[in-house]
Amino acid sequence: MRGNPVRKPILYVATIVVVLGIAVLVWHFVLGWDPFGTLGLRTRVHVLCAATSAGPEGPIVESVSIVTTDRGRVSVLFVPVDLWVKSGDGTSGKLGEIAAREGWAAACRALVPLLGVSVSRYIALDAGDLSAFLALFPRVTVSVDDPVTGPDGKGSGGPAIRIDAGNRALAPREMMAFLRGTSRASRAERDRRAFEGIQSSVHSASTDEAFDRQLRAVAAGATTNVSDKDCVALWTRIAQSTDTASAVLPTREVVRGGASERLAVVAEAERVVATLVRGADLLTSAKITVAVFNGNGVRLSASRAAGYLKARGFQVSATANAETFSYATSAIVVLTDEAKAWMLREALPGEAMVVSPEEFADHYEALRSQVPAGTDLVFVVGAGMEFAG
Secondary structure, eight states, X not given: OOOOTTHHHHHHHHHHHHHHHHHHHHHHHTSOOOTTSSTTSSSOEEEEEEEEEEETTEEEEEEEEEEEEETTEEEEEEEOTTBEEEXXXXXXXXXXXXXXXXXXXXXXXXXXHHHSXXXXXXXXXXXXXXXXXXXXXXXXXXXXXXXXXXXXXXXXXXXXXXXXXXXXXXXXXXXXXXXXXXXXXXXXXXXXXXXXXXXXXXXXXXXXXXXXXXXXXXXXXXXXXXXXXXXXXHHHHHHHOSEEEEEEOXXXXXXXXXXXXXXXXXXXXXXXXXXXXXXXXXXXXXXXXXXXXXXXXXXXXXXXHHHHHHHTTOEEEEEEEOSOSOOSSEEEEESSOHHHHHHHHHHSSSOEEEEOTTTTHHHHHHHGGGSOTTOOXXXXXXXXXXXXX
16 A cells, blocks of 8 residues: 655655754754754844842932843943933933833834844842842952942941941942942943942853852842843853953033933943944044134134144145134034034034034035045134134
8 A cells, every 4th residue: 555645745744854953952952052043043232231120119220231242242331320311202301211111122212223233121129139239259459549428238227337448358238239329420330330249250250050059039029020040140141251341331421401421422322322222333533534624713723623633643635715704602513423523522622513514504515625535524713712722
């Protein structure tokens, strides 16, 4: 009797499926690859990491950082929790308050305009989780620039813990006091110092099975949308990386309508974010070419401005008089990358407005023939802008 002609193809397919299934399981459990696209993959990954504490009306966000891993490289950007951002509904507010009110997914979305990348993963530890995490490291040497006075952590109203400036080997309870205490150094900066100290001291512990089990226990209590295994994978990348960079997002405090807001310093923040989060080459003044024009009529104004910029690494493509000496304000016309304009403005000794060629149409058209090809910015020196001569 002849066999069913359909059976052999079905058996072949079934065999292939079984073999592929075994291969995936072996790869997953033996080699540590995650076939479902999480942190085990060797691609650029961004994770929002945070610490919270309990408040009378709900959680209080104490710290936020963006951890970016790309193969062997790890970078961490520490973001002040009072940074002013836009929430998902279009309203503005402090990052920490948006996270506490709308959740971590909303906080991730609010950071997209600043970071220029999508952040979908988050790991948030409460005070107990953070304390348990720090307990994994008996002593960590931290560089302390400004003295810190912090709570003793026992909730008993006992004497505060003081940590003096210098390189200090901190026990877990002292580390909590360092992070949560008061100091002239911001919380974001203290988070960065603590991270550097921990990262540099745990290469051996990071591969220890007992350590991994304890870390999984900490991760189990976290508010997160990644698995315990991925939390361990992320930490392993951090601990084992020999190419690590960290920074605090540059910000400044402004007062509007009697209310204080913390805003990103545009040029500096763009450089830090581009380097740490997006992996771009660092924008430096040497990569910026400027044509300088005298718009105020002061003798040698353009030449002095050119010398000032050259001394700070900028490339000057031309110097000349503007079409008029009646510029009341200095102007920077963006011909290529706006980030370059903000970097130039930050380097100037006075105020200057940043405009596009369209916004500056009449003036720019009058100057255009004197601007060499390859110039990034046109800088017109207006009234009140003085350069040491």
